Amino acid sequence: MLPEFILAFQTYGRMSSAKDNAVLICHALSGDAHVSGCHEEDGRTGWWEMLVGPGRAIDTDRYFVICSNVLGGCKGSSGPSSPHPVDGEPWALRFPVVTIWDIVRAQERLVRHLGISRLRAVVGGSMGGMQALAWARLFPENVNSVISMATAGRHTAQNIAWNDIGRRAIMGDPRWRAGYYYGFEPPSHGQAIARMIGHVTYLSEEVMEQKFARRLRERDFHAYGFGVEFEVESYLAYQARSFNQRFDPNSYLYITRALDYFDWAQWDGSYVAAFERCRCNFLILSYTSDWLYPSARNAELAESAQIAGRFVSYHDLTTHLGHDAFLVLEEPQTSLVSQFLSDIHS
Amino acid sequence: MLPEFILAFQTYGRMSSAKDNAVLICHALSGDAHVSGCHEEDGRTGWWEMLVGPGRAIDTDRYFVICSNVLGGCKGSSGPSSPHPVDGEPWALRFPVVTIWDIVRAQERLVRHLGISRLRAVVGGSMGGMQALAWARLFPENVNSVISMATAGRHTAQNIAWNDIGRRAIMGDPRWRAGYYYGFEPPSHGQAIARMIGHVTYLSEEVMEQKFARRLRERDFHAYGFGVEFEVESYLAYQARSFNQRFDPNSYLYITRALDYFDWAQWDGSYVAAFERCRCNFLILSYTSDWLYPSARNAELAESAQIAGRFVSYHDLTTHLGHDAFLVLEEPQTSLVSQFLSDIHS
Numbered sequence: 001m002l003p004e005f006i007l008a009f010q011t012y013g014r015m016s017s018a019k020d021n022a023v024l025i026c027h028a029l030s031g032d033a034h035v036s037g038c039h040e041e042d043g044r045t046g047w048w049e050m051l052v053g054p055g056r057a058i059d060t061d062r063y064f065v066i067c068s069n070v071l072g073g074c075k076g077s078s079g080p081s082s083p084h085p086v087d088g089e090p091w092a093l094r095f096p097v098v099t100i101w102d103i104v105r106a107q108e109r110l111v112r113h114l115g116i117s118r119l120r121a122v123v124g125g126s127m128g129g130m131q132a133l134a135w136a137r138l139f140p141e142n143v144n145s146v147i148s149m150a151t152a153g154r155h156t157a158q159n160i161a162w163n164d165i166g167r168r169a170i171m172g173d174p175r176w177r178a179g180y181y182y183g184f185e186p187p188s189h190g191q192a193i194a195r196m197i198g199h200v201t202y203l204s205e206e207v208m209e210q211k212f213a214r215r216l217r218e219r220d221f222h223a224y225g226f227g228v229e230f231e232v233e234s235y236l237a238y239q240a241r242s243f244n245q246r247f248d249p250n251s252y253l254y255i256t257r258a259l260d261y262f263d264w265a266q267w268d269g270s271y272v273a274a275f276e277r278c279r280c281n282f283l284i285l286s287y288t289s290d291w292l293y294p295s296a297r298n299a300e301l302a303e304s305a306q307i308a309g310r311f312v313s314y315h316d317l318t319t320h321l322g323h324d325a326f327l328v329l330e331e332p333q334t335s336l337v338s339q340f341l342s343d344i345h346s
Numbered sequence: 347m348l349p350e351f352i353l354a355f356q357t358y359g360r361m362s363s364a365k366d367n368a369v370l371i372c373h374a375l376s377g378d379a380h381v382s383g384c385h386e387e388d389g390r391t392g393w394w395e396m397l398v399g400p401g402r403a404i405d406t407d408r409y410f411v412i413c414s415n416v417l418g419g420c421k422g423s424s425g426p427s428s429p430h431p432v433d434g435e436p437w438a439l440r441f442p443v444v445t446i447w448d449i450v451r452a453q454e455r456l457v458r459h460l461g462i463s464r465l466r467a468v469v470g471g472s473m474g475g476m477q478a479l480a481w482a483r484l485f486p487e488n489v490n491s492v493i494s495m496a497t498a499g500r501h502t503a504q505n506i507a508w509n510d511i512g513r514r515a516i517m518g519d520p521r522w523r524a525g526y527y528y529g530f531e532p533p534s535h536g537q538a539i540a541r542m543i544g545h546v547t548y549l550s551e552e553v554m555e556q557k558f559a560r561r562l563r564e565r566d567f568h569a570y571g572f573g574v575e576f577e578v579e580s581y582l583a584y585q586a587r588s589f590n591q592r593f594d595p596n597s598y599l600y601i602t603r604a605l606d607y608f609d610w611a612q613w614d615g616s617y618v619a620a621f622e623r624c625r626c627n628f629l630i631l632s633y634t635s636d637w638l639y640p641s642a643r644n645a646e647l648a649e650s651a652q653i654a655g656r657f658v659s660y661h662d663l664t665t666h667l668g669h670d671a672f673l674v675l676e677e678p679q680t681s682l683v684s685q686f687l688s689d690i691h692s
Binding site: 093096097154155156157158160161162164165167168169171172174189192193196197200203205208209211212213214222224225226229230232233236237253257260261263291 | 439442443500501502503504506507508510511513514515517518520535538539542543546549551554555557558559560568570571572575576578579582583599603606607609637
């Protein structure tokens with residue numbers, strides 16, 4: 001039980017007087033509410049600048065865009081690093097385990113708080129896609145359409161294994177201190193390992209070959225030692241350091257557990273039965289080189305939606321960019337998303 | 347420089363008077379010299395019992411089979427846990443970094459020591475396949491045939507990344523003590539993480555689904571916590587504990603580094619040019635669900651051998667068992683290997 005919680009959110013564009021132009025964007029594991037535009041504070045641009053903004057596929061001149069940090073996160077929303085209401089100390093492991101359903105229920109309160117009774121669309125990739133699917137199932141009357149990209153209806157044993165290893169790396173780091181490390185050095189070593197594992201699963205083997213292959217950091221020189229030797233080693237280390245500066249290891253535990261628990265068919269027994277409880281239209285995108293949540297698993301979702309009588313547009317996009325394609329592939333994502341949003345409008 | 351070294355080895359069957367029936371078997375990352383039969387000491391059977399023994403594909407009634415623990419290992423051969431000849435303390439990180447070529451050069455001394463001038467065959471899977479290829483290139487006059495299974499001519503960026511993350515997990519474990527942990531608790535947590543990553547890469551997603559899917563340890567009960575919840579988590583933890591009981595973390599560092607450094611074309615510029623320097627016949631086997639060293643990379647080796655004018659028999663075996671198939675797939679491996687060995691004999 002959470003007696004109360006905070007959701008950090010950002011909005012872009014203007015709500016129409018009929019309050020019928022709202023689009024909710026759901027972020028993936030390491031995302032936050034800052035989906036577009038440039039923060040004056042830190043100069044960072046939004047994580048989905050490519051797709052969200054004035055004149056973009058999710059056009060902030062046209063839609064009122066909302067993005068909130070997930071419950072359990074560490075970017076302003078309540079999570080394990082937030083103060084416990086009774087003692088003011090960080091919740092740490094006292095924070096309740098949250099599910100994708102809980103994350104979405106919290107978002108629904110935010111949407112209601114903004115006075116919106118029906119969302120034009122809920123959009124997300126990866127874990128964001130799971131949230132979009134959960135919206136369709138939990139609040140069928142409040143969602144006009146769902147766009148899910150590079151997602152999964154549930155984790156396979158391999159998906160669970162990668163997250164399990166990452167969590168063990170964090171929880172086995174002596175600095176983790178059973179979760180009560182706030183005020184001390186955080187378990188950055190463990191989280192670095194977890195992030196590096198995740199990062200490799202987000203890239204295709206092909207794109208890693210293009211970027212790094214076997215290139216050495218020092219040209220043509222084998223040090224024959226255990227330091228950083230190959231460029232790919234240096235890249236992963238950089239990614240891990242950067243992640244450690246902005247992410248709370250306990251949030252990593254909570255959010256990956258939410259991913260592992262998620263099962264789109266949890267309440268209904270089958271994907272088809274779950275889609276039968278939905279009322280919205282679906283755009284489902286997958287990516288040929290995504291081996292974390294492969295095309296076949298997205299196609300299965302699309303097929304189930306169709307069998308259940310939902311309108312669904314499914315596209316398997318040819319790309320070498322792997323799972324991360326949903327974050328970086330400008331076309332045909334821009335065309336497909338803007339077309340779908342226009343169609344459901346008309 | 348190693349002033350001296352020990353190789354632990356086992357032999358099976360009898361050497362013919364002409365010393366022309368010897369088959370050398372090369373083990374993979376976590377293997378040892380105990381390839382077949384039952385140890386009286388610990389009751390363990392050999393790691394390739396399926397393929398090696400009386401009446402098996404590599405028939406110890408017919409061939410004199412040799413298997414040695416790799417240089418840098420921890421199963422009797424000289425490695426980082428062996429005593430340094432000067433001070434008697436474990437070498438630890440003073441042990442020189444070894445390559446696949448070094449491992450094979452050491453094996454060649456053993457073969458010479460046994461009075462064998464020409465091996466009937468060198469056989470190995472995964473890292474063992476790399477050694478078999480290296481034998482063909484380094485000692486073309488001393489090898490009649492090579493059987494390589496589920497191997498790679500060189501690591502891709504993704505292959506290097508997995509090993510890098512495993513090494514970091516070990517080296518970031520405070521118990522690692524810069525490699526000088528002998529006499530203290532070893533960095534078992536780090537090595538567990540490394541092993542779990544490796545283990546997932548050895549299995550196909552399909553076989554993991556068959557074995558575990560999303561089954562829970564406690565039936566139908568979500569604990570909603572961070573303990574072991576899914577069966578796959580319990581399985582990986584068990585595998586890691588078992589590995590920690592029998593493997594030295596420093597050997598893990600040395601051997602994975604040897605894998606990352608290996609490039610079959612290192613001396614010749616291309617696979618074809620390397621095969622042009624060989625004289626032996628090749629049997630190359632790959633496995634459709636092996637995503638660590640996929641079929642295409644084995645096919646590229648086979649094609650290069652053919653272009654170089656070598657006799658090569660290449661088979662891509664249909665299986666859901668992933669990379670580990672070479673260790674467990676009885677047929678058609680038994681038929682293919684025994685047929686190939688008979689053909690080169692006649």
